[in-house]
Amino acid sequence: MTRTIEPRPSAHDQVYRSLRGQIMHGEIEPGAALTLRGIGKDFGVSMTPAREAVRRLVAEGALTFSASGRVSTPELTNERIEELAALRALIETELASRALPRAHLALIDRLTAINSTVAEAVAKGDAVAYIRRNLEFHRTLYLRAQAPAMLQMAETVWLQLGPTMRKLYGRMRQGTPPEAHRQILAALRAGDEPGLRLAVRVDVTKGLRMLAV
Numbered sequence: 001m002t003r004t005i006e007p008r009p010s011a012h013d014q015v016y017r018s019l020r021g022q023i024m025h026g027e028i029e030p031g032a033a034l035t036l037r038g039i040g041k042d043f044g045v046s047m048t049p050a051r052e053a054v055r056r057l058v059a060e061g062a063l064t065f066s067a068s069g070r071v072s073t074p075e076l077t078n079e080r081i082e083e084l085a086a087l088r089a090l091i092e093t094e095l096a097s098r099a100l101p102r103a104h105l106a107l108i109d110r111l112t113a114i115n116s117t118v119a120e121a122v123a124k125g126d127a128v129a130y131i132r133r134n135l136e137f138h139r140t141l142y143l144r145a146q147a148p149a150m151l152q153m154a155e156t157v158w159l160q161l162g163p164t165m166r167k168l169y170g171r172m173r174q175g176t177p178p179e180a181h182r183q184i185l186a187a188l189r190a191g192d193e194p195g196l197r198l199a200v201r202v203d204v205t206k207g208l209r210m211l212a213v
């Protein structure tokens with residue numbers, strides 16, 4: 001029997017995935033300038049894989065590329081923040097609704113455990129850990145929707161918002177995890193679809209709309 005050997009990720013794919021995660025989780029500030037040389041040095045690759053990774057991230061809206069060749073994370077306008085908040089409300093409420101029929105007790109227990117790590121990140125004032133765990137909470141739920149194209153769209157929005165979410169966390173200075181997470185968990189336990197959709201909508205838009213004020 002021949003065993004299939006999975007190909008190793010290419011250099012540019014490794015850079016892309018790592019840099020994508022940094023941007024999505026708010027490890028890079030809005031408007032931060034990046035260079036292909038700097039990216040190559042950070043990841044130990046040549047300019048070509050760095051350039052290809054940047055090209056993919058520009059196409060996803062995670063980076064901007066100016067006519068002068070400057071690469072940076074986007075600084076979102078109020079209008080853009082409102083638009084992305086509206087997209088989150090549309091896409092993520094639908095994902096949550098589709099996930100509800102498959103929200104078994106083991107999933108709810110898993111979400112409860114993740115929410116505890118969100119609380120720990122808040123207690124420590126760790127913005128990056130907070131964003132990472134918060135997105136893990138949402139992704140874990142949405143995977144149960146079995147709607148990969150829709151989840152990919154949600155992740156693209158998260159990617160574009162990553163640096164801005166870091167800025168938002170600093171402004172909120174919250175001392176407790178999102179109340180809406182507890183409402184999401186309660187709605188899942190009760191099989192309450194309208195309550196779930198409302199809790200998700202509040203959770204994904206409340207903070208962003210505050211940023212746009």
